[in-house]
Amino acid sequence: MKLAGKVAAVTGAARGIGRAIAERFLADGAKVVIGDIDGALVAKTAGELGKPSDVRAVETDVSKRADVDRLVATAVEAFGKLDVMVNNAGIARNYDFLAIPEEEFDAVIGVNLKGAFFGVQAAAKQMVAQGSGGVIINMSSVNAHLAILALATYAMSKGGMNQLTAVAAVALAPHRIRVVGVGPGTILTDMVKTAIFSSDDARRAVL
Template sequence: MAGLANKVALITGGAKGIGYACAQALGRAGAKVLLADVDTAALTKAEQELRGEGIAASTAVCDVGDKAQVEAAVAAAVSAFGSLDVAVCNAGIVRAAGFLEMSEEDFDAVIRVNLKGIFLTGQAAARQMVAQGRGGAIVTMSSVNGLTAIPSICGYNASKGGVNNLTRCMALALAPHKIRVNAVGPGSIRTDVLASVVSDKAAMDKVLSRTPMLRVAEPIEVGNVVKFLCSDDASYMTGQVVYVDGGRLALNYTVPVPEQEEQS
């Protein structure tokens, strides 16, 4: 992948799931990666596994809703590897409840991490990139739920819709500094979050019925798209939201899931 060898990447929410897959994808393309996450044990495990692959990796404990911690994570990347060229603003949470039952605390918590966290991470990373004077790439993590809606996760839907327009705003503001900003919007991905809500075949069939490719994606399939957007191969792309959803957003009907095939 063009232009990623020896680049330095900060990945928030990087200890597990899609964030870890982004670290794998970028690291395998030659980047040095700084994983930022609130899960200390998972960070340690992720760093060891990446180094076992020969990837230059370091970590920082970081709550992306806290400006000082985000700035410290950027500083940690620079301290570890000398610069910052890429930021993947991936950290996110979901809180589920009916709209009439959703608490103010749960709504605020999701917006704080999923939207404010991307603002703080993107701003801190961009300031470092501007100071270096050679541009960079920022990728934010959106979702198909930035366009569609599920009534039991209104805070999540609102946050991801906000991410889409924040990404466009950042792209316009940072273009004069040669910093590109794009978003990736996953559909159903095989992560711990999906496992928590899809516990049996009936639940999986419901997910697959809205996915024309009739499967969920592996996290690395999102990581590879992030890798592309961070690379020089995407040098004329900015302000875009790229959906990795198996055809879900193109669908206006359900897909029958064959009874004879066990889906996983």
């Protein structure tokens, strides 16, 4: 049980990569709080993953600071602390570069970059208060480096997340908080099926 005694929070955890992360953390002995904008689904997922004594669900829109703060507060209230934060929530929108609407740009940046910033900051404040360090994991993407035109806003947000990770790692190192990024390739999640493989150009670029 590698994570016995640890408490983790995972955003975007009702399905896909986030759910898989939460499932593995629980299998390794951690207590886990999972957040997702789909409140009904994240509650259902929590029930499927484990007992209330091990896992809690919180409806969380990561683009809203108060929601992210509530996610962290729930971990502390339920399990006494926070050791690991995984900023996994993300969305993608499929547009020709010259046709990207402002509101869609704002939506993607709001979830993928601003949401990750809120997660890093909220988790770090709690970890600093605890005085015992911690780990913050930002789920980036190969798209931070790979330019797929149909996914321009997604790529921009993940590039920003990489720099957020680098800056936060330096800023939080004195507090014994490690900030790391993970940049997976294409994983066939629901988001990939709808936002990426729905575009012939994006599919060809990925494959």
